[in-house]
Amino acid sequence: MSREDYEIVMGLEVHAELSTKTKIFCSCPTEFGGEPNTHCCPICMAMPGTLPVLNEKVVEYAIKAGIATNCEIAKNSKNDRKNYFYPDLPKAYQISQYDMPLCERGYVEIETEEGKKKIRLTRIHIEEDAGKLNHDEYGRGSLVDLNRAGVPLIEIVSEPDLRSSKEVESYLRKLKSILEYIEVSDCKMQEGSLRADVNVSVRKKGATEYGTRTEMKNMNSFRSIVRAIEYEADRQIDVIENGGKIEQETLRWDDVSGRTFPMRDKEDAQDYRYFPDPDLLAIKMSDEYVEEIRRNLPELPESRKKRYIEEIGLPEYDANLLTASKYLSNLFEGASAICNNPKAVSNWIMTDITKELNERELEPDQIPFTAEQLGNLVVLIDKGTISSSIAKKVLVELFENPKDPMKIVEEKGWIQISDEGAIKEVVLKVLENNQQSVADYKAGKDKALGFLVGQAMKETKGKANPGMLNKMFLEELNK
Amino acid sequence: MELYELTAHELMDKLNNKETTITDITKSYIDRINDKEKDVEAFVTLTTEQALEKAKSVQEKVEKGEVNSKYAGIPIGIKDNICTKGVKTTCASRMLENFVAPYDATVMNKINDENMIMLGKLNMDEFAMGASTEYSYFKKTKNPWDLNRVPGGSSGGSAAAVAANMVPWALGSDTGGSIRQPSSFCGVVGLKPTYGLVSRYGLVAFASSLDQIGPITKDVTDSALLLNLITGHDEKDTTSLDIEKKDYTKALVNDVKGLKIGLPKEYFGDGINPEVKQAILDVAKKYEEMGATVEECSMEVTDYALATYYIIACAEASSNLGRFDGIRYGYRTKEYKNLKDIYINSRSEGFGEEVKRRIMLGTYVLSSGYYDAYYKKAQKVRTVVKNEFDRLFSKYDLLLTPTSPTVSFNIGTRSNNPLEMYLADICTVSVNIGGLPGMSVPCAVDSQGMPIGFQLIGNHFGEETMLRAAYTYEQNTNFKANKPTFKK
Amino acid sequence: MDISREEIIHIAKLANLKLTEAEIEKTLFNMKDILNFANTVNKVNTDNVYESIGATQNYNVFRKDEIKEFGDRDILLSNAPEQEDGMFKIPKVI
Incomplete structure (x- = not known):
């Protein structure tokens, strides 16, 4: 047997x-x-x-x-x-x-x-x-x-x-x-x-x-x-x-x-x-x-889960994971209250934060940053102050040395470049240095655009506003 | 008359009238101790030097008007199972030979707050288990009425010290008669309060559901005065009752007219010494003369109460005494290689025979397979005993019984048979089982000149009725004409 | 239901007490005697009687959850037979 x-x-x-x-x-x-x-x-x-x-x-x-x-x-x-x-x-x-x-x-x-x-x-x-x-x-x-x-x-x-x-x-x-x-x-x-x-x-x-x-x-x-x-x-x-x-x-x-x-x-x-x-x-x-104790009992996970699905519209899987721990759920609610973008917060918790926790072998109660800090991070993305790739770097910083994300971004000089003139300068420089790609694009190879954007990102250490970059390359290439 | 011969309330009067000083009173007692302690051996630890210092400082405070308590400067002796910060608390056991408690018992806080003067810690049966004080690890206290005899126990040191005028009054503890029986043996007044009236915090536990601290005094007035001082709710003891504090001296009324006293016939059976029996019946007659109604009644569960007592007391003791393990305090064996040796050898060498016997007994009645037959059953019988008392107190205000079946016996003649020894507690244990107040009042001496005490049992919180009856008896009789002779 | 010699040895073990051969015999004799007497409780009819828990009928006496620090470790350790680094020392326990 x-x-x-x-x-x-x-x-x-x-x-x-x-x-x-x-x-x-x-x-x-x-x-x-x-x-x-x-x-x-x-x-x-x-x-x-x-x-x-x-x-x-x-x-x-x-x-x-x-x-x-x-x-x-x-x-x-x-x-x-x-x-x-x-x-x-x-x-x-x-x-x-x-x-x-x-x-x-x-x-x-x-x-x-x-x-x-x-x-x-x-x-x-x-x-x-x-x-x-x-x-x-x-x-x-x-x-x-x-x-x-x-x-x-x-x-x-x-x-x-x-x-x-x-x-x-x-x-x-x-x-x-x-x-x-x-x-x-x-x-x-x-x-x-x-x-x-x-x-x-x-x-x-x-x-x-x-x-x-x-x-x-x-x-x-x-x-x-x-x-x-x-x-x-x-x-x-x-x-x-x-x-x-x-x-x-x-x-x-x-x-x-x-x-x-x-x-x-x-x-x-x-x-x-x-x-x-x-x-x-x-x-x-x-x-x-x-009865008095029953009445004053804090909301239990089952009830929160229901709320996340019905009111916020999260998938059941996500709601399950978020409510599995009070710390995650409180992080989610606290951050959402600040940035008013619960789906984005949920995404951050479900993907990058979970990944960091696993890599660092931490339990949710050991998360070193606050819900406010996470909320502010989402605000920075939503306002276009930083790109999501920078945001990932900010999150790592939040695990290592938690403080207000704006402060991290300022100290590290990670503020997204959204100034049209500055972006145009970079775009022109990249076009100048990558004639082959320009030719490829014009020959119908759309992939070349991605390469050019990547080069511009490299040039700006990831700080350029990716939307603006895209738009401006297209403008220039289609001239 | 020497100062040490006075009662505490007489000392208070003298101080109040500026006829004496606190220092003089303290010196008088110290002289008396120096004179009599070698014969009586009532103390485990003397604190006479500190007492004299304290007397001087309290005297100064009184003179400056900083202190105006009537208790201020009155000396007292404390049974050695009540924790005193800075002074050894041994429980008369080798186990605690050098133990100094890191805190004061609640009753000690009350005594210290009133600026009373502690003269020392008084001898007892080891861990309050015994009825002759012969089970003390340190010394055998003698009965001041006859130095060949025992003072009773377990508060034998307290009763003997009061009888010998080495302290004006003392605190004892009573689990199954340990205040009342030695008081009766030594011709003094001993009162066990209703369970919960006095905080047990700081009383080294023997049997938690039965233990109470109480006064041992020269007369009934002092009993009321000392009771006033030690009673009161204590949040450190959940079994202490949150009730309004009373002034027991108000109960000291010389009148028993209309009082109904029951005489339970089971307390007057064959085991009671004829001279003792006669003395108690004389007390009953006296009460009738003074205007009370006395009537024979029956309390059939008396015998079972004794069996119940030993089961419950030993069970609780076996658990309470587990903490004496040679690790944090107390005796540690010299013979050990491992932890098990420390436990077994420290406990076997540190505890005396009677304590070990009761631990064994208590462990047995709680052990798997026997719990229901002994402990659980005993707790049910306890309810029956309580109900029986309730029935009696629906008819009577007080019960009158002998305190002990016999007068004091010669040292070393106590029965070697533990069961026979336990049976001598028959008159006192029911009171503890019921959580009731009980009091022993001296009433006569026997043909050998040894004192006899009668016991009054009150209903819950019936201390006032009990004190009133005791006071009336005392005022209309003259036991005080008899004095301890220190016969050798 | 007389207590046996084996039970005496077992009880002594539970209570962490050591008995010599002579003490076992003596204890056996005394315990039989005392237990025989204690057994008389079983003669009392206790049908429909609840067992007492302690001496009083009171209940629900609680403490507020408020910190009061004792603050004097030295005095708490002052009776220790052996101590080290602010702790009670005992032979090695695995």
């Missing part, structure tokens, strides 16, 4: 750090980075005698996420303690939610080759992040930094509805986009504010029972998630094909070697001894409160 005879079954546990100002149970800042242990206080360091107080925004953000992913919002909820020892977990328990999560039974719709597919969500709950372990200079010890300890997280658990690494990627991108739109998380994978654990099992196609699953952790990019899934599925199929059995275990993906490794000693049986945290009170959500 071969790989094609198997089906991969996956469910995801996605952790997103919420973009609240303060931690979930104390008033320390959640800001990424900072000197070790400077975003800490007695509470998040679990000093004896300290107590947690729940940040109201954490509840609000989790409910926003629940509404945006079509979940039912619990009327009654609570915080539970998950007990285990690890140096990054100062209380020796994580305050999480066990049997009464804030949100349950939702779904997210993704596009697949076979059309739309609903990925069901089991639940969304709130919990606290752990600290970080660093290694000391000489590799002899580990050092505990608790800046991240207590940063609020939502954990979004999906049903095992995903069947390929491609689906996993679409699901994750969709989830990321939703969370960005409703502004509850900045979802920066590179900073670890969006992390996904993937539960993977394989089974023969047509089988109804699920296979034994393994849980993979430590993937920090879309690329590594896809690689890890492919690796792990192959590994499991290999084991089964060789008559082996899959063990239920937690695996760590190692991006360098491209392999998974078991995370824990099998000896260490996990028993988290969940129980309601007696330091915290019950959470009750009224219908009014949930």
Whole structure:
């Protein structure tokens, strides 16, 4: 049997750090980075005698996420303690939610080759992040930094509805986009504010029972998630094909070697001894409160997409791509508002900006320039201040050293020559120096005109107004 | 009469009348500590030097008119599980032998804001687990009425220090009787407030849903005064209640006419020492004489409340004590090669036997397969106990019971059987399960000259009724004629 | 449902406690005794009774999302058995 005879079954546990100002149970800042242990206080360091107080925004953000992913919002909820020892977990328990999560039974719709597919969500709950372990200079010890300890997280658990690494990627991108739109998380994978654990099992196609699953952790990019899934599925199929059995275990993906490794000693049986945290009170959500959040929820990608197609007249493909990321969509809307030429902005994003992002291996949230700058760039083209070939150069500049496009154009001396006299001078000079082409044109070879225009562009370092050039060459040649 | 013999409210009067100074009061207590501490051993840490400095500066502030709180300059002792910035907080454990909290508990902020003078940190059973203070890692506190006997626990240091006049009053903490039982053993007044009345922020947690800080004082008036000081909503403790602050001294009315007192018969069973039982029945009679109605009633779930208590308290403790891992603070073993060694050896060497036993028990009742049968069931029984109290308080204003089945016992004679030891908490734990206020008031001495206390149980926020009844009893009797003898 | 020796060892492991052979025996004996007593809770009829969560019936007590910096790392680290570069030091964890 071969790989094609198997089906991969996956469910995801996605952790997103919420973009609240303060931690979930104390008033320390959640800001990424900072000197070790400077975003800490007695509470998040679990000093004896300290107590947690729940940040109201954490509840609000989790409910926003629940509404945006079509979940039912619990009327009654609570915080539970998950007990285990690890140096990054100062209380020796994580305050999480066990049997009464804030949100349950939702779904997210993704596009697949076979059309739309609903990925069901089991639940969304709130919990606290752990600290970080660093290694000391000489590799002899580990050092505990608790800046991240207590940063609020939502954990979004999906049903095992995903069947390929491609689906996993679409699901994750969709989830990321939703969370960005409703502004509850900045979802920066590179900073670890969006992390996904993937539960993977394989089974023969047509089988109804699920296979034994393994849980993979430590993937920090879309690329590594896809690689890890492919690796792990192959590994499991290999084991089964060789008559082996899959063990239920937690695996760590190692991006360098491209392999998974078991995370824990099998000896260490996990028993988290969940129980309601007696330091915290019950959470009750009224219908009014949930409705209020629903009413104030920012526009979701589906709705924006519809608007782009119906009101602006963009093709569905373009609208899809633009709304896939809040950052792209905001860039599009912001720039369009400035230049009043949404189709041109869309074109720039769909072609040149996407190309630059790919070449530079950047995500849309890492675009260094503003929507205003992009809008102004389109204005410069529309006004004829620069040509579109110059505009491409300006865009590269915007990626390298972002500032107002007019300033870039001025500093670089890229302003389009639209002065008739100056253009005529160039045209005459080019005609003078290219008698052969002139003769070719007159002999009916239209292609020669293009060559002449190109020469004029070369002469003006691309700054001549191409329309005017064309017109003037024709005038001269037809004299 | 020496200054140290006075109650806190008498000291306040003397200061108010300019009959003495803060410095003189502090010196008087320091002399007393120098005299008696070697016998009683109530303190884990003494802060007498800082106290004298502070007394001088507070005296100056008072003279300049910068401070005019009546609490200013009154000394106090603090149980060693309440965090004090700059002064060690050990919980009487090897685990925290050198721990200095980086912050003050909310009650300490209140005490410091009033310019009170802390004389030191008081001994206790390790992490407040125990009922004789013999489980302290550092020392065994003696009962001032008989130095061969225990002061009770876990707030044994607090009760003994008050009884020995080494402090005018003290703060204790009560999870299952830890304020009331030692108060009864030492012949002083101990009050456990309604759960949520006093902030727990800065109290090293034993069992979060049961712990409360409360006053241990020489009389009922001081109890009301100290309660006034420590109560109040605290946004750092979500279980602290956001209710209007009361002046409990207004409840100090010498009148119990019309008060209905229930006498739950389950608290007067076979396990109760006959002399104790008789003393409590005498109290009941006295209340009737003073105009209250006293009636026998029944609280059938009393026995189950004790089982419930041990399940819940140990479960919460097992989780609360996980943070003592030898990494950020506290004891770290010398014997380690890896992280696992640090965890296991630090905890095994740093915790005492009783603490480890309760961690084991709590871990077990929360573990997979047993959670429903023990912890979940206990939380349901807890609801039953609360309902039972609600039923009783729909009929009665107060319940009257013994505080402890026995008087203080000799050091070293405590049962080696943990279960027998736990059973001695039968009179006090239901109050914590119900989150109710409870109070122990001294009423008699037994044939050996050891004090006996009675317990009043109030409805939620029934502190005023409780204080009124206790005050009336105190005003119409004379327990104070009995004095600790420091018998060797 | 008596607690077994194996369970005692398992529980000690979960709690990160070390028990000597003698302590295992003693703990087993005491725990049996105590659990036997704790089991009496199962005699109480709790049909249609909700379990209590904590001691109070209150709910929804939250904090505003406002930053208050503690600002004193030194004091937070001052009790550490071992520290380096402003962090708590422990043996190497892979």
